[in-house]
Amino acid sequence: MTQTADLPRAVAAAVRDARRILVLTGAGMSAESGVPTFRDAQTGLWEAFDPSQLATPQAWRDDPPFVWAWYAWRIKLVRDVEPNAGHRALADLAALREVTVVTQNVDDLHERAGSEVAAHLHGALTELRCADCHTQYDDAPALPDEPVERLAPETCAACGGDVRPGVVWFGEMLPEEAVRTTEDAIEALAPGDVCLVVGTSGIVFPAAGYPAMALAKGATVIEVNPVETDISDMCHHVVRGTAANVLPELVGAVADDPG
């Protein structure tokens, strides 16, 4: 396993020679856009709260306005930031190789950078639905200019229920279509293909199990993360750097020598 902060030649060669590249991204992918990662200390009002305690059906049942205030803040935050050079590099890579992007992230920064996202494993902040009758909610929610501690959720026009964010909370099943698409993409991998794992701590399942499944298919697994994670040991290569620094260099190496 090569571990380096610079881009090792073997990593550039693996991506250059790959027929298919499966990219699995986590919250670290959006960190350089200014979106806090899930396990970084929360900022401001929610500093005292652990996201994995907030992102649960129980938290919503206990206090919908408190949970909705957190999501409204996150929706506004994502709306006000831009994709970073890492997002843009992955969009560029798709013009050079067959790329499948699967993300745990609930933001739309991959799409805004030009990537087609095959699966949002944990849903999407921008998809709202009624918590009771599940009717999709297409109106723009009221978003406060500054974070607030409580905010009344939008009301479902069909049944009067509270509108919730279309994300997957802990303890909830992942969208079947997202899981199927991801598992099909892994099934299609063969020796010589690459699984690029960017910006995830490898803690949350079933997403955290996908790199091992790619490894079992003979793919070369490459981690891009500034620090060691729960999946580092299984990777063929680990590049200790950030998404916005490493990915443009990696894609540049492929573009310079399309192979």
Ligand code: BV8
């Ligand atoms: C499920 C949406 C079947 C919400 C998220 C007990 C009961 C029920 C389930 C479980 C249980 N015990 C375990 C489970 C399974 C559970 C789980 O895995 N828990 C963990 C905590 C152990 N999983 C589930 O519940 C899943 N559902 O299993 O259903 C089931 C059902 C019932 C009963 C049993 C089984 C649903 C999980 C989905 C949760 N929803 N998000 C929201 O966003 O509000 S998960 C959340 O964590 C985000 O989506 C985030 O993306 C995701 C994963 O975290 P990461 O992406 O890895 O982010 P993290 O902050 O951890 O790490 C960031 C990384 O980036 C770090 O490594 C950092 O070094 C790096 N980094 C930082 N800066 C950069 C960088 N990298 C590159 N560049 C940088 N600049």
